[in-house]
Amino acid sequence: MRIAIQGLAKRYGLTTVLDIPAFTIEAGERLGLVGNNGAGKTTFLRLVLDLIEASAGQVAIDGENVAAGAAWKKNTGSYLDEGFLIDYLTPEEYFAFTGAVYGLTRDQVDERLERYAPFFNHEILGQNKYIGDLSQGNMKKVGIVAALLPEPRLLLLDEPFANLDPSTQIRLKNALVELEQGEEITLIVSSHDLNHVTEVCQRIAILERGCIVQDLQTSEHTLKDLQDYFAVGEDRPSTASPTSEEEIL
Amino acid sequence: MYATLLRHYWKSLFRRTTWTGANLSLGIASYLLGAYIILHCLAIGFFADIIIKKIYPDIALMAVANQNLLLLAAILFCCRFFLQTFPRVRTRPYLHLPISRPGLIHFFQLLTLGNFHNIYPLFFALPFWFKNVLPAYPAGAALSWLSGVLLLLAGSNYLVIGLRLLIGHKLLWGGAAAAGLAGVVALDKILAWQYADALSGYLFGHLLGREGGLFLVALAAPLAGLYAGVFKGLSKSIFLDDPGRAQSRNVDGVDRHLAFLARYGPIGHLIQLEIKLMWRNKRPRQVLFMSLVFVLMGFSYLSPAYEGNIAIFMAPFGFLLLSGGLVLNYGQFMFSWESRYFDGTLVRPIDFRAMVRAKLLFLQASCLVLFLLTSPVVATIAPDRFALFAAFFLYNFGFTTALYLLLATLNFKHINLRQSSFANWNATSIHHFIVILPLMVLPILVQYLVADALLSALAIGGFGLASALARRLWIPLIARSLAGRKYRMGAGFRGRKG
Numbered sequence: 001m002r003i004a005i006q007g008l009a010k011r012y013g014l015t016t017v018l019d020i021p022a023f024t025i026e027a028g029e030r031l032g033l034v035g036n037n038g039a040g041k042t043t044f045l046r047l048v049l050d051l052i053e054a055s056a057g058q059v060a061i062d063g064e065n066v067a068a069g070a071a072w073k074k075n076t077g078s079y080l081d082e083g084f085l086i087d088y089l090t091p092e093e094y095f096a097f098t099g100a101v102y103g104l105t106r107d108q109v110d111e112r113l114e115r116y117a118p119f120f121n122h123e124i125l126g127q128n129k130y131i132g133d134l135s136q137g138n139m140k141k142v143g144i145v146a147a148l149l150p151e152p153r154l155l156l157l158d159e160p161f162a163n164l165d166p167s168t169q170i171r172l173k174n175a176l177v178e179l180e181q182g183e184e185i186t187l188i189v190s191s192h193d194l195n196h197v198t199e200v201c202q203r204i205a206i207l208e209r210g211c212i213v214q215d216l217q218t219s220e221h222t223l224k225d226l227q228d229y230f231a232v233g234e235d236r237p238s239t240a241s242p243t244s245e246e247e248i249l
Numbered sequence: 250m251y252a253t254l255l256r257h258y259w260k261s262l263f264r265r266t267t268w269t270g271a272n273l274s275l276g277i278a279s280y281l282l283g284a285y286i287i288l289h290c291l292a293i294g295f296f297a298d299i300i301i302k303k304i305y306p307d308i309a310l311m312a313v314a315n316q317n318l319l320l321l322a323a324i325l326f327c328c329r330f331f332l333q334t335f336p337r338v339r340t341r342p343y344l345h346l347p348i349s350r351p352g353l354i355h356f357f358q359l360l361t362l363g364n365f366h367n368i369y370p371l372f373f374a375l376p377f378w379f380k381n382v383l384p385a386y387p388a389g390a391a392l393s394w395l396s397g398v399l400l401l402l403a404g405s406n407y408l409v410i411g412l413r414l415l416i417g418h419k420l421l422w423g424g425a426a427a428a429g430l431a432g433v434v435a436l437d438k439i440l441a442w443q444y445a446d447a448l449s450g451y452l453f454g455h456l457l458g459r460e461g462g463l464f465l466v467a468l469a470a471p472l473a474g475l476y477a478g479v480f481k482g483l484s485k486s487i488f489l490d491d492p493g494r495a496q497s498r499n500v501d502g503v504d505r506h507l508a509f510l511a512r513y514g515p516i517g518h519l520i521q522l523e524i525k526l527m528w529r530n531k532r533p534r535q536v537l538f539m540s541l542v543f544v545l546m547g548f549s550y551l552s553p554a555y556e557g558n559i560a561i562f563m564a565p566f567g568f569l570l571l572s573g574g575l576v577l578n579y580g581q582f583m584f585s586w587e588s589r590y591f592d593g594t595l596v597r598p599i600d601f602r603a604m605v606r607a608k609l610l611f612l613q614a615s616c617l618v619l620f621l622l623t624s625p626v627v628a629t630i631a632p633d634r635f636a637l638f639a640a641f642f643l644y645n646f647g648f649t650t651a652l653y654l655l656l657a658t659l660n661f662k663h664i665n666l667r668q669s670s671f672a673n674w675n676a677t678s679i680h681h682f683i684v685i686l687p688l689m690v691l692p693i694l695v696q697y698l699v700a701d702a703l704l705s706a707l708a709i710g711g712f713g714l715a716s717a718l719a720r721r722l723w724i725p726l727i728a729r730s731l732a733g734r735k736y737r738m739g740a741g742f743r744g745r746k747g
Contacts (some may be wrong), residue, residue, distance in 0.1 A: 043426040049596050053736040073598035083743065084593035086522070088666070093504055100511070101597045130529070139608040245403045 001075060001154040001186050002027045003048065006153035007057030010043050010210075018043045018210040020057075021148045025203075027062075027153075028184035032191060032201030032218075034226060037104050039207040041190040042080065042190075045156050048188065049078055061154065074102070079151030079160070087132030091142050094131055095149060109149065110195035119171050136163045144172065154186045155179070161193045169196065176200045194230070198223045258360060280417050284366070287372045294376035309456065310381060312450060316399065318451035321370075323434055326405045329414065330426075331367040340351055354483045358476065361410060374398050386457055393461035397453055400468045407475040414482035439628055503528055515599065519607035525665065527579070530666035533586055536579050544574035544619060550629045561696045564634065565689045568641030571623045573649045575615040575684060580653030581660065583608045584731070588663040588742035595735060601728040603669060605654065609724065610649040613717075616642060636703055640710030647717030649688060651727070656684060658730040661741030 003025040010018040010074050016056060018040040025031050032088045048059050050066040059070040073130055078084070086094055099109035111217050113125065123138050124145075131142055134229045140163050161169050162178075177184045191197040197204065206214040206229065214229070216222055293300075301313050310374050340353055373454065374395070383391045437445045454465045497718055503525055510517035527533045550567025569577065594604070620642040627638045699705040716723070731738075 051592050051595055051736075051739055069598070070598065073596060076596070078596050080592065083590055084596070086590050086593065088525060089522075090500055090504070093525075096511070097518050097522065098597070101515050101599050130500065148654075249585075 001072070003186065003188075004060045004063075004125060005057070005156070006060070008047060008059060009055055009056040010040075010047060010052065011055040016210055018047065020212055023205075023212060025186060025188065027186055030179075030187040030189070032189050032197035032200045032212075033206075033207060034191065034194065034197060034204060034206045034230075035207035040210040041207055042158055044207065045067075045078075045080055045158050045188065045190060048156060049076070049080075054141050072134070072154070074150075074158070075153040077147035077150055077154070077183060078156040079140075079147040080142070080156070080158040084137060084143050084146075085131050085139060087139075088130055090128070090130055091134075092126075094142060095146060098146045098149055099237075100103070104150065112149055112151075113145070116148070119168065119175070120147065121168065121246065137165060137168070153184065154188075156188045158190050160189060160195050161191055168195075173200055178204065194223055194226045198226065251352075252438050254343070254353075254356055255360075258476075277534070283369075286369055290369055290372035291376055292368075293705070294373035295380060296375075297377050297531065298381050302669070311385075312454070314377070314381075315453035315457075316446040316450040318398070320434060320451050321403055322401050325366070325370060326408065327430065329364075330409050337533050349359060353482075353485070358407075358410075358479060360402060361406055365405065366404055369639055370402060382457075390457045392463050393465050395452060395455045396465055397456040397468055400465070400472050404468075404475060407472065407479050411475060411479045414479065422733045423511060426737060430747075454712065464655075475622065491728045493644060501529065516603055516607050516610070519599070520605060521609040523607065526666075530586075532666050533579065537575065540574040540578040543570050543578060544623065547571040547574065547623070548626065548630070551627070551634065560695060561562055564637065564640070565692045565696075568638055568692075569645065569649070569688065571627065571638065572616045572620040572642040573645035576612050576618055576649050576653050579615075580612055580650065581656040581657050581684070582664060583654055584658070584738060585660045585662060585664045586666065590739075591739055591742045591745075595703065595739060602724050602733050605724050605727045605731065608654055609650055609720070609727075613646050616650065620646075623662040634702075637704040637709070638711065640706040640708075643713030643717065644692065645713070647713040647715070651689065651716060651720075651723040655723075655727050655730055658727065658734050659737070661734075663742045663744055666696065 005020050005023040007022070008018065008020045014178065033044060035112065043052070047054055048061075058067065060066070061076070063100050066072055070126070086097070087096065095109055095113060096106065096142060104112075113185050117125075120141060124134070124141060127134075131139060136141065140160070144160055147157065147225070160172060164172065166178070175185060177200055179187060179234070187201070187235065189197060189200060202218050203212075204216045204218060204222060204226065205212045206226070216225070297314070298310055301310055305313050313618075340357060343353055346352065374595060376400075377393070378395050382394055385391075386394070391718075416426075434445060437443060452464060452468065455461065488561045504521075507521045507524060512523045513520075527537055547567045547570030550570070551564045584591070620639075625637070628635055631638070691712065695708045
């Protein structure tokens with residue numbers, strides 16, 4: 001699914017927390033959003049998902065303004081935080097509910113859940129526990145799998161690697177990389193983990209104080225560039241620029 | 250260091266709510282209520298001697314006062330057991346800092362003495378003491394009597410905390426304990442044993458005598474024991490990660506019982522979700538039980554004592570509660586209950602009309618169930634008013650449910666489902682209580698204008714039925730209201746303003 005952003009801004013009073021004049025994510029593209037705390041990553045994702053009202057501009061998914069319609073939801077999977085989980089349900093009940101609202105049969109849900117068995121590591125299904133009683137990491141696994149369950153054409157994940165154990169991080173990273181090999185899935189991932197995000201995404205946008213300050217195509221130098229960019233030191237501006245001009249879009 | 254902790258506590262008192270709009274009015278209302286209680290206490294304390302002399306002209310003033318002090322303390326204890334809250338200073342943020350942990354608990358315990366339930370009785374006790382005790386007794390005796398009263402208050406304070414630590418927030422146990430205490434006190438009074446009176450008179454009478462100091466020590470000893478017990482209890486509980494979540498809950502069988510609903514597609518799943526939400530979360534579940542108490546209260550409005558015009562005003566209260574008890578208590582928060590996961594609700598492909606329809610069906614089903622449960626009782630105690638009762642069921646079923654669901658889209662505050670609902674005003678505003686008034690205008694007006702009982706029942710029931718049939722108008726209207734306010738609701742539920 002193609003995402004087109006036009007004149008998008010979010011302000012709280014006099015403070016502008018996001019300001020993106022124009023930005024396009026092509027269908028099938030995997031975009032990584034990186035930036036320090038407060039840079040506007042979550043605000044960006046919430047605006048794409050129409051969870052907060054834009055102060056100006058619009059986000060269009062496949063030509064549909066997200067604030068004006070809801071057809072895009074059918075093909076969109078997302079997990080931003082625990083606010084997406086219904087914590088008094090068991091994971092099984094939650095997956096059944098998610099499947100039902102996306103129009104999946106019980107058998108389809110069960111069949112798709114089987115695929116994620118290694119990801120769950122025997123800690124999620126059949127545990128006779130409510131989601132609210134799971135560990136932070138396991139809650140995140142439930143949220144991510146629920147986002148993947150309807151096999152969306154657009155997937156948005158906020159900090160998916162945080163709180164996950166190393167094995168699950170690697171499994172998730174591989175799963176996200178493999179997404180592209182199937183149908184054309186657009187992926188937007190925000191992360192503080194520069195290693196993972198550069199491995200998963202073909203394109204990286206650096207957000208700073210609500211603005212996209214750099215838009216890079218991932219290459220073997222990108223990780224180093226990002227590390228230099230975010231390195232704390234007086235000489236940061238000189239190391240912040242990409243290594244080659246063609247990386248700047 | 251403790252001065253800093255005290256400042257934090259002070260800030261927690263005044264930063265807990267945003268003093269705007271409806272919240273401000275509720276805040277002002279509670280302060281006015283506080284001032285009203287204090288004024289009453291001052292007046293009663295000041296004029297207590299006159300009142301006592303009127304009732305017991307032949308008994309010495311202090312003898313009557315002393316005999317009743319324990320009874321008063323028992324009554325206050327019952328009130329505070331349900332209403333008193335722990336101070337909002339949490340110990341957890343300080344546990345990792347170089348502050349003595351026992352010191353922290355002592356600080357926490359002493360802080361509880363500043364609770365409103367320890368303060369307002371003083372507004373009664375002090376004027377009484379200044380007017381009747383201090384001038385009549387030697388200063389030492391008067392002081393030891395006052396100290397006795399203060400020790401009694403402090404004792405009941407720590408007893409409440411101790412009991413809360415022991416039984417957690419199981420209100421049923423608390424209710425049983427309070428009922429037990431009330432029963433013992435009532436037996437003591439009714440059977441004229443007067444043991445409590447005698448004990449009270451003995452204790453406080455001697456505090457005014459020569460052995461006052463000795464009796465003060467005798468009173469202080471159990472208080473010290475209570476304090477130590479609470480200290481021990483708190484020492485254990487502050488190290489838990491989160492007392493409410495220390496243990497995983499057992500998964501119930503609700504899903505199995507409600508499996509049939511899944512056959513009705515997303516609407517069935519949404520209704521399933523509503524029932525699980527109510528049953529599996531503390532606050533909604535308590536509101537459900539409170540609603541059942543409201544339903545029982547509804548019967549009292551049907552008393553034959555209310556006749557003529559008074560009955561016209563009182564009966565609607567009763568009839569609204571009998572079949573609409575759950576709607577009136579629970580309905581206005583139908584979207585706020587989901588505040589914890591409202592973002593998830595918004596991103597899923599759930600049509601707002603389907604969501605509204607599921608909630609409306611849930612509320613209407615509650616009216617039907619309550620109607621079926623209460624109708625045998627109404628048919629027995631007030632058969633002549635059964636037609637009106639049935640009419641109010643239709644009114645609740647068709648109109649109250651839809652109106653309350655529409656009003657539910659005006660609530661923007663997060664609700665913590667795990668907190669107790671008792672004396673918990675989180676997300677509650679003054680308008681939640683006032684809204685019942687316009688709901689009653691129409692039925693009262695109809696009854697007033699249409700003298701014939703059957704005709705007025707037909708009019709009220711007909712209106713309810715028409716409203717129920719107008720579901721196709723209500724659902725899009727509520728869905729539009731939800732769509733128009735979703736950003737504000739989402740922001741409020743996430744804890745932000747805009």
